[in-house]
Amino acid sequence: MELIVTISEINELELFSNASSFLINSKVYASLEYKTANNNTIFRLVKKIKELNKKAYILIDKLMFDEEYPKLISFINKIEKEGVDGYFFSDLGVYELLDELGLKDKAIYYSQTQIVSTMEGRQYFSLGMKGIFASRYLSYEKVKELIKDVNLGLRIFGYHNLFYSRRGLLTAYKEEFNLSGRYDRTDNYTIKEMKRDVKNPIFEDTNGTYIFTDYIDNHFSELDELNSLGLSYGLIDTNLLDDSLKIQLNDALVNYSKEFNSEKRIIDTYKVAE
Amino acid sequence: MKKIELLAPAGDLEKLKIDVLYGADAVYIGGKAFSLRAGATNFTKEDMIEGVKFAHEHGVKVHVTFNIYPNDGDEKKIDEYLLELDEIGVDAIIVSSLYVINRAKALGVHYELHSSTQESTTSSYAVNFWAKQGCARAVLGREATLEEIKRIREKTKTDIEVFIHGAMCCSVSGRCTLSNYYTKRDANKGACSHPCRWTYSLYRNDKKVTDEFLLGSKDLMTVDYIKDLIEIGVSSLKIEGRMKSVNYLAHVVKTYRKLIDDIYDNKVKGYEEYENEIAQSGNRSFTKAWIKGYTDHNDLIYSFSNTPLQNYLGMILDYDKEKHMCLLQAKNPFNVGDVIELVSFKKDVRSFIVTKLIDEKGNDVQSANNPFFTYWVEIPYEVEKYEILRKTI
Structure with a gap:
């Protein structure tokens, strides 16, 4: 199993010194711009990661449109020279491009809702991809079944993205009601459904609006089991996490600490509908 | 020149007949299994046989939605259903699952495979991906603008289908799990509880901004973009709403039928008459959404106080x-x-x-x-x- 930590800044290489693989949030191609790296930073990060003999992946998970592909092609052609280990994508158009570029063996399908069965996972592996992630909303039992049969990857830590809209919903609300002050990303916005007690983080950027779980999805205590079943990748998503938690995370990476279980787990409360 | 297809939704046999009689070129329906509208009545095998017969007698095609991601253990049922659809003589199935696509090809079925909007296809690269898997048509994501649709058309020969009317997911269709999270109802198994239509309180730095924050989009209506879509070379114009009423279908299908025919006959003088006719189908507010190139607050719902038309x-x-x-x-x-x-x-x-x-x-x-x-x-x-x-x- 390869544990991969999302990063966007050079100093995070030190912060996550115990990590051996990194997924770089691209400012241009990652769907969530909470913390991202511009192309210059990505080049510096990849170079540095390779100097440290670690693995570097690039996150390209936004919805992609034709006008964005020429720049993406140019970017991939350049970053390839730095020895990038793979590209996480969610839009199958990106896989098509990687295939055209002869890079499908570096394509990692960062599936959103598609991979819910072993039969589906096998079909995507048969296309020659390097890796495939299980869908975001499966029960732990279901995940174990899948991993046993097809060596999928899994998000093992982080806030769970529930909703992604291309629309700027917070800005639109301000416009509709002529509220003073522009929408400011440095503020923390949450929404609460009337009949429920939880507040869900909501975030807007130039790609759209996102809503997250109120809790951190944490599979650290199951890592040994997942590893023994054949989990290929465990992704630690550091978006929205505060710095103190990041330090704890780095410590946990040393031995997949079973004690590292500070938040309630999605797997107990969140089952896929049958 | 091949005339563009008007594709209408049918939640049951009666609605299929309404679509056909009011001018659809094709209808899309769901069977009792593997379809994304669990709340629709949907078609039994017998209904489907009668519906296909009725549609074909009127020169209308029938597409069947098969756009859930199936579970392990469904393999036998999937094969049986794919073969049953072939025997019934449907013209296409709308699919999301690569497994289903590959099984349909392996079984040698005669109908076309169309990739579902659940895949959020918004580029020619993504269209080409589905074409390589065997899809004759890609249903585009509703996030694509007119310009983006045009670019896709210019760079691929595969048929493309575009939503022109009806309710819209505010999120990217295949990426939303709000329903699973709030109600344990799986949107990708046809059981979406529509949390984007609920009312929320919005907080900024833990201080309440409002108790009336909504996520929902107004309904799509694109009468003034149909000519553009025809000229671009889109293959099919799709109306949303397998759970909608007979009244809705009759008005919407009839109006778009007339509009398309009027465009080909060069008889369109303005769009007001078409918009007025569609307004008879219900008291929902409308948006051009992404097709116009952007969205803003005018495209979203901020109140659910609309009263039924009762007309x-x-x-x-x-x-x-x-x-x-x-x-x-x-x-x-x-x-x-x-x-x-x-x-x-x-x-x-x-x-x-x-x-x-x-x-x-x-x-x-x-x-x-x-x-x-x-x-x-x-x-x-x-x-x-x-x-x-x-x-x-």
């Missing part, structure tokens, strides 16, 4: 030519003396004054005021089953 009086079940009376399945009340309108399959809307009403017991009555009862209504025009009556607004 739909009912569907005609029978016609007595000698007595000039039609049998109406009533839905909303009306009276003798009211000016009402007949919405026919092919003719323009015609008004008349209600002169005689007979209830189910054979009594002359002044009002048709029992919804779901049938009434004989005197009518000065020849009518057919499935035509509808409405109030003049």
